[in-house]
Amino acid sequence: MQDIIQLLPDNIANQIAAGEVIQRPASAVKELLENAVDAGATQIKLIVNDAGKALVQVIDNGKGMSELDARMAFERHATSKISHIDDLFQIKTMGFRGEALASIAAVAQVELKTKRAIDEVGVFVTIENSKVTQQEPVATENGTSIAMKNLFFNVPARRNFLKSNPAELKHIIDEFIRVAMAFPEIFFSLTSNGQQVFHLEKGTLKQRIVQILGNNYSAKLVSVQERTDYLDIIGFVGKPETAKKTRGDQYFFVNNRFIKSAYLNHAVMSAFAEMIPKDSFPMYALFIDLDPAQVDINVHPTKQEIKFEDEKIVYAFVQSAVKHALAQFSITPTLDFEL
Ligand code: ADP
Ligand code: MG
Numbered sequence: 001m002q003d004i005i006q007l008l009p010d011n012i013a014n015q016i017a018a019g020e021v022i023q024r025p026a027s028a029v030k031e032l033l034e035n036a037v038d039a040g041a042t043q044i045k046l047i048v049n050d051a052g053k054a055l056v057q058v059i060d061n062g063k064g065m066s067e068l069d070a071r072m073a074f075e076r077h078a079t080s081k082i083s084h085i086d087d088l089f090q091i092k093t094m095g096f097r098g099e100a101l102a103s104i105a106a107v108a109q110v111e112l113k114t115k116r117a118i119d120e121v122g123v124f125v126t127i128e129n130s131k132v133t134q135q136e137p138v139a140t141e142n143g144t145s146i147a148m149k150n151l152f153f154n155v156p157a158r159r160n161f162l163k164s165n166p167a168e169l170k171h172i173i174d175e176f177i178r179v180a181m182a183f184p185e186i187f188f189s190l191t192s193n194g195q196q197v198f199h200l201e202k203g204t205l206k207q208r209i210v211q212i213l214g215n216n217y218s219a220k221l222v223s224v225q226e227r228t229d230y231l232d233i234i235g236f237v238g239k240p241e242t243a244k245k246t247r248g249d250q251y252f253f254v255n256n257r258f259i260k261s262a263y264l265n266h267a268v269m270s271a272f273a274e275m276i277p278k279d280s281f282p283m284y285a286l287f288i289d290l291d292p293a294q295v296d297i298n299v300h301p302t303k304q305e306i307k308f309e310d311e312k313i314v315y316a317f318v319q320s321a322v323k324h325a326l327a328q329f330s331i332t333p334t335l336d337f338e339l
Contacts, residue, residue, distance in 0.1 A: 010076070010130060011106060011129050011130040011131070013076070014076055014102050014103065014105070014106035014130050015106045015107060015154075015155065017076065017099060017102070017103055017106070018102075018103035018104070018106045018107045019158075020103075020301040021099050021100055021103040021301055021302070022100075022103045022104055022107055022108075022151075024052075024151075024162060024163075024168060024171055025048065025051060025052025025053060025056050025151055025162075025168055025171070025172055026052065026168065026171035026172045026174065026175045027175075027302065028052065028056045028100075028104055028108070028148050028151065029046060029048070029052065029056055029058075029172050029175045029176060030175040030178075030179070030302070031095070031100035031101075031103075031104065032046075032056065032058035032100075032104075032146055032148070033046065033058060033175070033176065033179040034094035034095055034100075034179065035058075035060075035094075035095060035100065035101075035144075035146075036058055036060035036062055036144070037094055037179065037183055037186065038062075038081065038093045038094050038095055039060055039062025039063050039064070039143075039144060040062045040063050041060035041061050041062035041143065041186060042061060042185075042186055042187065042202070043060065043061045043186070043187045044058065044059070044060045044186055044187070044188050044189075045058070045059045045060075045188075045189045045190075045191070046058055046176060046188070046189065046190045046191070047059070047190075047191045048169070048172055048190070048191070048192050048193075049192075049193055050165060050193070051164075051165035051166070051167075051168035051169040051172065051192075052151065052168055052169070052172050053150075053151055053159075053162060053165070053168065054149065054150060055147060055148070055149055056147070056148045056151070056172075057145065057146065057147040057148070058144075058145070058146055059143070059144075059145040060143045060144050060145075061141065061142060061143040062143050062144060063116060063117075063143075064114045064115045064116035064117070064119070064122070064142055064143055064144055065114045065116065065123075065144065066116060066119070067123045070112055070114050070123045070125050071125060071132055071135070073101050073112075074101045074102055074105040074110070074127055074130070074132075075098075075102060076098070076099060076102040077097075077098045077099070077102075078098045078101075078102065079095065079096060079097065079098030081093045081095055081096045081098075082096045088298065089292060089293045090292050090293065091292050091297065092255075092292065094256075094257060097298075101146075102130070104148050105127045105130050106129070106130050107151060107152055107153075107154065107155055107158070108148045108149060108150060108151045108152070108153065109126070109127070109128050109148075109149040109150050109153065110125075110126065110127040110128075110146065110147065110148055110149070111124070111125070111126050111127075111145075111146070111147040111149070112124070112125045112126075112127070112144070112145070112146050112147075113138055113140050113144070113145045114140070114143070114144040114145070115138075115140050115141065115142050115143065116142065117142045121137045121138065121139060121140075122137070122138050122139070122140040123135065123136075123137060123138060124136050124137070124138035124140075129154060169192060172190075172192075173190070173197065176188070176190050176198065177212050178251065178258035179258070180198070180200055180208065180212060181205075181208055181209065181212060181251060181253075181258075181285060182253050182256045182257070182258065182287075183256070184202065184203055184204060184205045184207065184208035185202050186202060187200065187201060187202050188200045198211075198212070200212070205234075205235070205236070205285070205287075206221060206223075206236065209221065209236060209285055213249050213283065216242075217238060217242065217283065220238055220239045220241070220242045221236040221237070221238060221239075222236060222237050222238070222239055222325050222326065222328075223235075223236055223325065224236060224237055224284075224286060224321050224322055224324075224325040225321070225325075226317060226320070226321035226324065228317060230290060230294075230313060230317070231288055231289060231290035231294075231313075231314065231317055232287075232288070232289045232290070233286060233287065233288050233289075233317060233318060233321040234286075234287050234289075235253075235284065235285045235286035235287045236283075236284070236285055236286075237268070237272075237282055237283065237284040237286070237322055237325060237326065238282050238283030238284065239329065240272065240275040240276045240282065240326070240329050242282070242283055243272070243276040243277070243280040243281055243282040243283075244280060244281055244283075245279070245280055245281070246281065247281045248281065249281075249283040249284075249285075250265065250268075250281065250282075250283065250284055251284065251285040251286070252264055252265075252284075252286055252288065253285075253286070253287045253288065254288045254289075254290070254295060254297075254306060255288075255289055255290070255292060255295070256287070256289075257297065257303060257306075258304065259304055259305065259306050260304050260305060261305075261306075263311060263315060264314065264315060264318055266315075267315045267316075267318040267319040267322070268282070268284050268286070268318060268319070268322050269282075270319055271318075271319050271320075271322035271323045271326060272322070272326065274330075275326060275329050275330065284322070286318065286321075286322075288314065288317075288318070290314075293309075294308065294309040294310070295307065295308055295309065296309075
């Protein structure tokens with residue numbers, strides 16, 4: 001009998017892996033924005049056409065790439081962010097797996113333009129089916145522009161799974177907001193089919209929240225601030241009167257990374273308890289900072305679910321921080337003593 005096992009060619013392996021990282025245009029938006037943040041950009045522009053199905057482009061003024069790095073960046077497991085297994089427990093960057101660009105290059109046509117400040121000219125690279133198809137020097141600004149065109153052009157079955165343009169654009173806006181909210185010191189803009197959707201000047205967190213969620217929050221944000229040896233919590237909650245009938249404006253960030261956590265959401269909800277009507281949802285944008293060794297962000301491909309070393313402590317701190325912030329709205333005064 002003949003042996004039947006063979007190694008998959010790289011482009012097929014990349015396409016399979018891409019299924020986890022790049023599910024829709026918004027996944028590419030998240031990855032490209034995070035790369036721009038990691039590159040130290042102070043200005044990040046996002047351009048989408050056709051809800052990202054035709055084009056997702058991110059232009060940053062970050063540190064750029066060398067000619068060789070510009071090609072290497074699209075290899076699987078190619079990263080400049082970790083080099084040692086121990087680094088996994090001290091991650092300070094948004095990316096670290098070196099999978100995003102490889103995944104994008106496996107399922108879309110990519111055009112990269114990049115230049116470092118120390119280089120005279122930049123480099124322009126095009127990639128299709130995981131292979132560099134063109135490379136030439138180019139005159140360009142310092143920083144990087146990555147354009148992802150025709151997502152899933154080579155995987156029609158996946159392309160057919162994409163939702164309507166309004167639905168996909170909504171996902172894109174969600175991802176854009178999650179990154180923009182975490183980095184108020186960076187200018188962000190979003191243009192969709194030539195129309196400007198967001199233009200966010202750099203400023204304070206409070207200003208950024210109001211820019212994104214609307215002026216009606218400007219006098220309605222309550223500051224949350226609690227610093228302990230174990231973790232810091234800063235951010236804002238909406239005054240109880242701003243609670244809405246629909247869930248929506250609720251954001252948790254752990255070490256500046258947006259996360260979803262029903263458990264921590266419960267901690268906030270319980271702090272609001274009697275102050276808001278049943279079945280209504282308060283606004284919050286809370287930033288939890290703690291030693292990266294206390295969280296595992298490597299449990300989910302999109303890194304939106306994470307594991308805390310000690311979830312109960314985090315819950316207790318979140319609840320008490322929000323309670324303190326809301327004390328002024330409480331009918332029964334909160335007693336604050338330690339046993
Ligand atoms: P990761 O972010 O996990 O390292 P990516 O596939 O997203 O993996 O990117 C691979 C590498 O390409 C990064 O580690 C970085 O060195 C480089 N890179 C990607 N995007 C940019 C950018 N906008 N500016 C500068 N370098 C970038
Ligand atoms: Mg990345």
